Amino acid sequence: MRPSHEQPDERPTVTKPKEWAAGLPGVAHALEYSLGQTSVPRTATTLLAINQPDGIDCPGCAWADPTPGHRHRNEYCENGAKHINDEATSRRITSDFFRQYSVTDLNRQSDLWLNQQGRLTEPMVKRPDSDHYEPISWPEALGLLAGELKALDSPDEAAFYTSGRVSNEAAFVLQLFARAFGTNNLPDCSNLCHESSGFALSETLGTGKGTVSLEDIHHADLIFLVGQNPGSNHPRQLSALEEAKNNGARIIAVNPLPEAGLLRFKNPQKPRGIAGRGVRIADRFLQIRSGGDLALFQGLNRLLLEAEDARPGTVLDHDFIRSNTSGFEEFSQHARTIAWEDILAATGLTRTEIEQAGDDVLRSERVIVCWAMGVTQHRHAVPTVREIVNFLLLRGNLGKPGAGACPVRGHSNVQGDRTMGIWERMPDNFLDSLQEEFGFEPPRAHGVDAVNAIRGMRDGHIKVFVGVAGNFVRAAPDSDATEDAIRRCSLTAHISTKLNRSHTVCGRTALILPALGRTERDIQATGEQFVTVEDSMSEVHTSQGRLEPASRTLLSEVAILCRLARLTLDGKANIPWDQFEGDYGLIRDRISRVIAGFQHFNRRVVRPGGIRLPNPVNEGVFPTPAGKALFTRNAWQMPEVPEGHLVLQTLRSHDQWNTIPYTDNDRYRGIHGGRRVVLVNPADLARLALEEGQLVDLVGVWGDGVERRAEGFRTVPYPTAVGCAAAYYPETNVLLPLDSVAETSNQPTAKGIVVRLEPAAGE
Amino acid sequence: MNTVEETIDVAVPVHTAYNQWTQFESFPRFMALVKDVEQLRPNLLRWVVGRGPLRHEFDVEIVEQVPDSHVAWRSLDRRFMHQGKVLFRAAAPERTTVVARLDVSPAGMGLLAHLPGLAPRVVHAELVHFKEFIESVGQEGGSWRGTIRNGHVYPVGPEPARSRVPRWPVG
Numbered sequence A: 001m002r003p004s005h006e007q008p009d010e011r012p013t014v015t016k017p018k019e020w021a022a023g024l025p026g027v028a029h030a031l032e033y034s035l036g037q038t039s040v041p042r043t044a045t046t047l048l049a050i051n052q053p054d055g056i057d058c059p060g061c062a063w064a065d066p067t068p069g070h071r072h073r074n075e076y077c078e079n080g081a082k083h084i085n086d087e088a089t090s091r092r093i094t095s096d097f098f099r100q101y102s103v104t105d106l107n108r109q110s111d112l113w114l115n116q117q118g119r120l121t122e123p124m125v126k127r128p129d130s131d132h133y134e135p136i137s138w139p140e141a142l143g144l145l146a147g148e149l150k151a152l153d154s155p156d157e158a159a160f161y162t163s164g165r166v167s168n169e170a171a172f173v174l175q176l177f178a179r180a181f182g183t184n185n186l187p188d189c190s191n192l193c194h195e196s197s198g199f200a201l202s203e204t205l206g207t208g209k210g211t212v213s214l215e216d217i218h219h220a221d222l223i224f225l226v227g228q229n230p231g232s233n234h235p236r237q238l239s240a241l242e243e244a245k246n247n248g249a250r251i252i253a254v255n256p257l258p259e260a261g262l263l264r265f266k267n268p269q270k271p272r273g274i275a276g277r278g279v280r281i282a283d284r285f286l287q288i289r290s291g292g293d294l295a296l297f298q299g300l301n302r303l304l305l306e307a308e309d310a311r312p313g314t315v316l317d318h319d320f321i322r323s324n325t326s327g328f329e330e331f332s333q334h335a336r337t338i339a340w341e342d343i344l345a346a347t348g349l350t351r352t353e354i355e356q357a358g359d360d361v362l363r364s365e366r367v368i369v370c371w372a373m374g375v376t377q378h379r380h381a382v383p384t385v386r387e388i389v390n391f392l393l394l395r396g397n398l399g400k401p402g403a404g405a406c407p408v409r410g411h412s413n414v415q416g417d418r419t420m421g422i423w424e425r426m427p428d429n430f431l432d433s434l435q436e437e438f439g440f441e442p443p444r445a446h447g448v449d450a451v452n453a454i455r456g457m458r459d460g461h462i463k464v465f466v467g468v469a470g471n472f473v474r475a476a477p478d479s480d481a482t483e484d485a486i487r488r489c490s491l492t493a494h495i496s497t498k499l500n501r502s503h504t505v506c507g508r509t510a511l512i513l514p515a516l517g518r519t520e521r522d523i524q525a526t527g528e529q530f531v532t533v534e535d536s537m538s539e540v541h542t543s544q545g546r547l548e549p550a551s552r553t554l555l556s557e558v559a560i561l562c563r564l565a566r567l568t569l570d571g572k573a574n575i576p577w578d579q580f581e582g583d584y585g586l587i588r589d590r591i592s593r594v595i596a597g598f599q600h601f602n603r604r605v606v607r608p609g610g611i612r613l614p615n616p617v618n619e620g621v622f623p624t625p626a627g628k629a630l631f632t633r634n635a636w637q638m639p640e641v642p643e644g645h646l647v648l649q650t651l652r653s654h655d656q657w658n659t660i661p662y663t664d665n666d667r668y669r670g671i672h673g674g675r676r677v678v679l680v681n682p683a684d685l686a687r688l689a690l691e692e693g694q695l696v697d698l699v700g701v702w703g704d705g706v707e708r709r710a711e712g713f714r715t716v717p718y719p720t721a722v723g724c725a726a727a728y729y730p731e732t733n734v735l736l737p738l739d740s741v742a743e744t745s746n747q748p749t750a751k752g753i754v755v756r757l758e759p760a761a762g763e
Numbered sequence B: 001m002n003t004v005e006e007t008i009d010v011a012v013p014v015h016t017a018y019n020q021w022t023q024f025e026s027f028p029r030f031m032a033l034v035k036d037v038e039q040l041r042p043n044l045l046r047w048v049v050g051r052g053p054l055r056h057e058f059d060v061e062i063v064e065q066v067p068d069s070h071v072a073w074r075s076l077d078r079r080f081m082h083q084g085k086v087l088f089r090a091a092a093p094e095r096t097t098v099v100a101r102l103d104v105s106p107a108g109m110g111l112l113a114h115l116p117g118l119a120p121r122v123v124h125a126e127l128v129h130f131k132e133f134i135e136s137v138g139q140e141g142g143s144w145r146g147t148i149r150n151g152h153v154y155p156v157g158p159e160p161a162r163s164r165v166p167r168w169p170v171g
Helices: A022-037 A040-049 A079-088 A095-100 A101-108 A111-116 A138-150 A168-180 A195-205 A214-219 A236-246 A293-310 A317-323 A328-335 A339-347 A351-362 A381-394 A414-419 A428-438 A452-459 A477-487 A557-569 A577-584 A584-594 A601-605 A680-685 B013-023 B025-027 B118-137
Strands: A125-127 A133-134 A157-164 A222-226 A249-254 A265-268 A285-286 A367-371 A404-407 A464-468 A491-496 A508-514 A522-524 A527-529 A533-534 A538-542 A646-651 A675-680 A695-700 A710-715 A724-728 A752-758 B002-010 B034-041 B044-049 B055-064 B070-075 B082-092 B095-102 B147-149 B152-156
Touching: A022 A040, A022 A079, A040 A079, A095 A133, A111 A285, A111 A317, A138 A464, A138 A491, A138 A557, A157 A168, A157 A452, A168 A414, A168 A428, A168 A533, A168 A557, A168 A584, A168 A695, A195 A381, A195 A404, A214 A236, A214 A404, A214 B055, A222 A236, A236 A249, A236 A265, A249 A351, A285 A351, A293 A328, A293 A339, A293 A351, A293 A381, A317 A381, A317 B152, A339 A351, A367 A381, A414 A533, A428 A584, A452 A477, A477 A724, A491 A557, A538 A601, A557 A577, A557 A680, A577 A584, A675 A680, A680 A710, B002 B118, B013 B082, B013 B095, B013 B118, B025 B034
Parallel strands: A157 A464, A222 A249, A222 A367, A249 A285, A367 A404, A464 A491, A491 A508, A646 A724, A675 A710
Antiparallel strands: A125 A133, A125 A508, A522 A527, A533 A538, A646 A752, A675 A724, A695 A710, A695 A752, B002 B095, B034 B044, B044 B055, B055 B070, B055 B147, B070 B082, B082 B095, B147 B152
């Protein structure tokens, strides 16, 4: 029997998609969910502390906070409120729970059900000969894991996965431990979300981070929102966009789906957001085919070059191009060869639509391009981001206020974890610093990323998998392959706050190591601790929990990692793990000596608002090998879709945080009471001879002979771009082949899965 | 736009006067109206002027800056719309003529735009404050010798200290 989470839903109710986001319903839904999880006092404590200068950094997303003094008393969004109170829940999982449910029982439950059981409260172990988790003491649990690690033939037989919830301090300690242990196997959730952005930006600008701060958004003339859904995934971006609109900005939204948050925003902090019509977000909506963004920017770039031909000296920023870039001539020659018929085929747009967007660009002195996973999760994602950089370079839209590149990241500290060295291929100068500071020789051979970690487990090269936060099994592609790979491990261990599928799909031995959450007080030997995080705009600031911990036996992530390191390394490398555990300030002292830009970290980070890490581009520096920004030539590409097939993009519902659904509803898209739905343009339904509400299987098309099938999805006619379907992940991760990755970045292509829809058996 | 232009002679060399002027965050030390300046980037400043109900906070973009010659800026805030330029001319080896020019939108700058004669008096008074300060201390408290053209920063040297930050790809 298939697990319940793979059974078709009762027929979900479908209503008209919303055309605006937030407003009073956003407040009501946030409070309803929060109060369903925990008490009024705890809800009030968390909500009033979120994103305040001395409060809790909302783990919900990585969007930057306004400058202290400009923050609202309620500086959070519906989804942040839900997320933080999902963690602050009063529900608890104890050892009785695991006596009642076997691992097999639990694995039949849905992701939603697993999450709703509450906070994990004590360490648990599943022994190889058992189907139940049972209690284990902390020393035994960590001793078991350390013993397994020490028994490996090579440190590279272990992998240490990081999710973006992890603080800078825990991330620094983790990478230090992994490298002192002897491996660079540090896969992370970045591998799955913005790896393509980092690769392209590093190559072309010499720095892997976005160049934009909140004030740039506020002062831009034109903002592109490409392949992102701010209404559900980073709703506080809407406040910044509202301010930009008030300052006269225009916004062009580029997406296959007309998401509510792209259309209109009712700011619940303002009277007109409550009682009025709110503010229109997109002045222009380009309903692009999935995977068409490369072609769109190639079309825009061609238009800019041709406008310059027609009016020499008036369109391109020649001084900037001459002084700061290289490769312009080769790029411009190539760009003129991209055929309009190819651009129109890939985008699904008309030439007039692209020309109108081009006119907007010509009228704008300051342009920002924001993008998210609609761009990065395609085979040609890296060339797409490179082409966005070309677009920005042409008119000098980098390095000046109100302009720039803005990859919008999801996890609250996904950027900071990378800054701290969570990357399988850190540059030698970082490893040199680590060696100088700690006196051991870090391994130099590159480690594995997420996809290669799965391959390594599948092939038996990786035997121990340690996950720090997150839900790797459900975040990873090719669910069946990933689950098989994980089950081949001798041991899997997860440092977690709540139950998820990574605990029910596990190695022969499995450990649950329950950790303090972001909302909770963290008291160590030297007193109450805070941690630090870095948002999507390179601002590093503190986060301090306020609630009493869910259980007295919880340890902090830092404490768990320090204890594990001490037990595993047996004194190898002279690293004071005990002192690190007792005083996170000592970790920050080391960070300040190892990582450039973090000088006087402890002193600076406690200032209201924290530290703003400069971006070299905004300092007039393009630290590529050539010392200049690079124009690149990118071949035209689009997803290849055989007749009768669609390009599927996987996405979150509005009531979902990463892999965890909070309910079965997606009210912005009008889906209620079910998640196994596939959104298809009515014209495609007609072309494929499918009915509304018909039960279909989604069948992936990939050339490896493996049938990837997601069974029992209801068709929903939806105004998505023609030829493009959408369905929720993680249910559809089963369709994404492990080998279907972006060129060079190795990022899974979750927005470009070619599928056919087969009527389900018995329908 | 209403244009205000005020001039003052300062008894220091031109590079001293200019260098001091690049130290924007020091302005509250000697300017009466300026309460705080934060230099977010070489070409982006956040100013706080006035106090109480007349307090204004606004961002300013430096669009042109040439050492020992001039600094030109524009406000990025519609509520405080203006643009300005300060020019430095060597009047003698130890004397500098400083010219401050402010173009104020009728819709911007609050009282400065609406009370006739106020803007010239304020600008002149702040120039006097600058003169008194730099002449009394005798030398600049720091310098930034980079150039800004059309809003873009051209630093001195290939790698200014602020650009030394982690650069590896972020996923």
